[in-house]
Amino acid sequence: xxxxxxxxxxxxxxxxxxxxxxxxxxxxxxxxxxxxxxxxxxxxxxxxxxxxxxxxxxxxxxxxxxxxxxxxxxxxxxxxxxxxxxxxxxxxxxxxxxxxxxxxxxxxxxxxxxxxxxxxxxxxxxxxxxxxxxx
Amino acid sequence: xxxxxxxxxxxxxxxxxxxxxxxxxxxxxxxxxxxxxxxxxxxxxxxxxxxxxxxxxxxxxxxxxxxxxxxxxxxxxxxxxxxxxxxxxxxxxxxxxxxxxxxxxxxxxxxxxxxxxxxxxxxxxxxxxxxxxxxxxxxxxxxxxxxxxxxxxxxxxxxxxxxxxxxxxxxxxxxxxxxxxxxxxxxxxxxxxxxxxxxxxxxxxxxxxxxxxxxxxxxxxxxxxxxxxxxxxxxxxxxxxxxxxxxxxxxxxxxxxxxxxxxxxxxxxxxxxxxxxxxxxxxxxxxxxxxxxxxxxxxxxxxxxxxxxxxxxxxxxxxxxxxxxxxxxxxxxxxxxxxxxxxxxxxxxxxxxxxxxxxxxxxxxxxxxxxxxxxxxxxxxxxxxxxxxxxxxxxxxxxxxxxxxxxxxxxxxxxxxxxxxxxxxxxxxxxxxxxxxxxxxxxxxxxxxxxxxxxxxxxxxxxxxxxxxxxxxxxxxxxxxxxxxxxxxxxxxxxxxxxxxxxxxxxxxxxxxxxxxxxxxxxxxxxxxxxxxxxxxxxxxxxxxxxxxxxxxxxxxxx
Ligand code: SF4
Numbered sequence: 001x002x003x004x005x006x007x008x009x010x011x012x013x014x015x016x017x018x019x020x021x022x023x024x025x026x027x028x029x030x031x032x033x034x035x036x037x038x039x040x041x042x043x044x045x046x047x048x049x050x051x052x053x054x055x056x057x058x059x060x061x062x063x064x065x066x067x068x069x070x071x072x073x074x075x076x077x078x079x080x081x082x083x084x085x086x087x088x089x090x091x092x093x094x095x096x097x098x099x100x101x102x103x104x105x106x107x108x109x110x111x112x113x114x115x116x117x118x119x120x121x122x123x124x125x126x127x128x129x130x131x132x133x134x135x
Numbered sequence: 136x137x138x139x140x141x142x143x144x145x146x147x148x149x150x151x152x153x154x155x156x157x158x159x160x161x162x163x164x165x166x167x168x169x170x171x172x173x174x175x176x177x178x179x180x181x182x183x184x185x186x187x188x189x190x191x192x193x194x195x196x197x198x199x200x201x202x203x204x205x206x207x208x209x210x211x212x213x214x215x216x217x218x219x220x221x222x223x224x225x226x227x228x229x230x231x232x233x234x235x236x237x238x239x240x241x242x243x244x245x246x247x248x249x250x251x252x253x254x255x256x257x258x259x260x261x262x263x264x265x266x267x268x269x270x271x272x273x274x275x276x277x278x279x280x281x282x283x284x285x286x287x288x289x290x291x292x293x294x295x296x297x298x299x300x301x302x303x304x305x306x307x308x309x310x311x312x313x314x315x316x317x318x319x320x321x322x323x324x325x326x327x328x329x330x331x332x333x334x335x336x337x338x339x340x341x342x343x344x345x346x347x348x349x350x351x352x353x354x355x356x357x358x359x360x361x362x363x364x365x366x367x368x369x370x371x372x373x374x375x376x377x378x379x380x381x382x383x384x385x386x387x388x389x390x391x392x393x394x395x396x397x398x399x400x401x402x403x404x405x406x407x408x409x410x411x412x413x414x415x416x417x418x419x420x421x422x423x424x425x426x427x428x429x430x431x432x433x434x435x436x437x438x439x440x441x442x443x444x445x446x447x448x449x450x451x452x453x454x455x456x457x458x459x460x461x462x463x464x465x466x467x468x469x470x471x472x473x474x475x476x477x478x479x480x481x482x483x484x485x486x487x488x489x490x491x492x493x494x495x496x497x498x499x500x501x502x503x504x505x506x507x508x509x510x511x512x513x514x515x516x517x518x519x520x521x522x523x524x525x526x527x528x529x530x531x532x533x534x535x536x537x538x539x540x541x542x543x544x545x546x547x548x549x550x551x552x553x554x555x556x557x558x559x560x561x562x563x564x565x566x567x568x569x570x571x572x573x574x575x576x577x578x579x580x581x582x583x584x585x586x587x588x589x590x591x592x593x594x595x596x597x598x599x600x601x602x603x604x605x606x607x608x609x610x611x612x613x614x615x616x617x618x619x620x621x622x623x624x625x626x627x628x629x630x631x632x633x634x635x636x637x638x639x640x641x642x643x644x645x646x647x648x649x650x651x652x653x654x655x656x657x658x659x660x661x662x663x664x665x666x667x668x669x670x671x672x673x674x675x676x677x678x679x680x681x682x683x684x685x686x687x688x689x690x691x692x693x694x
Contacts, residue, residue, distance in 0.1 A: 011434040013162075013314060014315060014318055014443050014444040015443060016444065018449065039443070057417075061418060061461060062459025063430060072428060077462070081471050088385075100383045103387055107388045108439075109485065110317065111465050111485040111492070112387070114324040116326070117324060118350060119468055120366075121350075123477040131369065132315075132369060
């Protein structure tokens, strides 16, 4: 048996509490509060205490899916990414970069948001990039 | 937020909480407020519903949804006429005071009482308490911004803080509480149609030149400049997709099918989108409509940083490997960019991405993983690696120089109740769920606490619609209808009804109005007109009260 805690930040509201994910044999088994954290001071709300619970849910997407004959079917990464690259390049050539829109995400990390807006602005060539901050 | 969360406990002597269900939306911030109250700080809560923090407040009033600007103008007027304004602050640090003063003079307390439903003496109590108990912090959330007058509301909040000198001091300021964990960071990183990272405008030629140079290897040809044309917002992109003007949408970890206003319209538009890519951890309502679905990784399966409401950049650390063949979202974007032939995406880790962010974003200039490791978190602005971070903003000056008072005229919401749709619907969150419920509704404990949507209705209104002990109602607006259980409660103002928006099967956003604020482009989630009809028979699936979820537990998803 191998057990350790990983200090991280709560994925729910914008308060930014810190929590420890409890990892037993490479599986998440629970959450512990972080005692010395300036925001959460050893506390968490019920959402924070359950922050690990959805991670291994059976509904998690495990592979890329591509729509074929009206249905979403399993695909490889190579297949899915090649299809997207081809489609986006074609649409951009045909109707210009502003015919493509990109949604960044308030649930993803800073680094991911940075990359996706760089992708929209530099690779696609559009400022059509926004997220659900307003919602 | 202009303040830091810990300052609420140690420095603030007064809180004005408006449009924020703090105890449910931001529980650990509510804890700080209540601790401050124990040492004598005053708590004022203004909301269309008597929420939990409202019960603890020293002063609580309900007000009519959408009358916020009138309310603020009334408070500003009282503070000025009673001589409670901070003259020194106004003289040294602000401009345009006279114009604002002239406008709010048109809002005597009697008129404001009529417009808002807050009694005259209540207006005086709130104004006097807020203006005299310095430092005072205003806390607000989507209750202020999700209106067609959202920007006006925010300007009004700033007026009130400046008038009383409550800015640039510990514990005194203007504090929008961010609903989602990384809304702040997503904005900071340029996840917005008008700005690059660090709020550098896309319309500024110098900024365009700077980023075109920095990102030259990602551009189709090294010399092609970036676009200086302001892009579309989420709401506009969805409509443009419906009209065929946008042909492809790439949606990363968002679920507009539940979070957008007017779901029927959103569905129609997304169904018409020629090529829809959705990257998420679950097959959300939006992903079900996609042409390609890419499995991303959850927060526990990747490294990175989030930035919370008080501008604190903190680490997210990988604890386990991603499930199945899912990938961290940053890797997906990098691979896709590579497939499209772009350079500049060969990052080996999120740490390397942050190094590029720091180079191009002045407010993040001093943020490195090494420092985060050592210090735990850093609050921006943090321009250099020697800078300790900034707990509260606007200390000696505003970023634009002088603080500008706005004269904000009052406008009614886009849709008012009438004979056909006599109730005002307002939407919001509850303690146990988060946003569209994708994650929390798959957490056994949270799901068992609250499994169904419900409508809050005042007892007088229950009688008016002839509810007669029935527990089911049909709620309709000009855009659609849903059926759900009802909770009769005095917490809500008569004439107003409330629905939490987390639940797909009775989605509040089928009803909401897509009318948007002309500047911020936020839909008016917080006000629309609806009709409520009692349905005969009771719902046998059991209680909707989140403390009586027991009977439902057997009938729903059981894992
Ligand atoms: S533990 Fe609760 S209050 Fe803290 S960040 Fe998470 S959801 Fe917000």
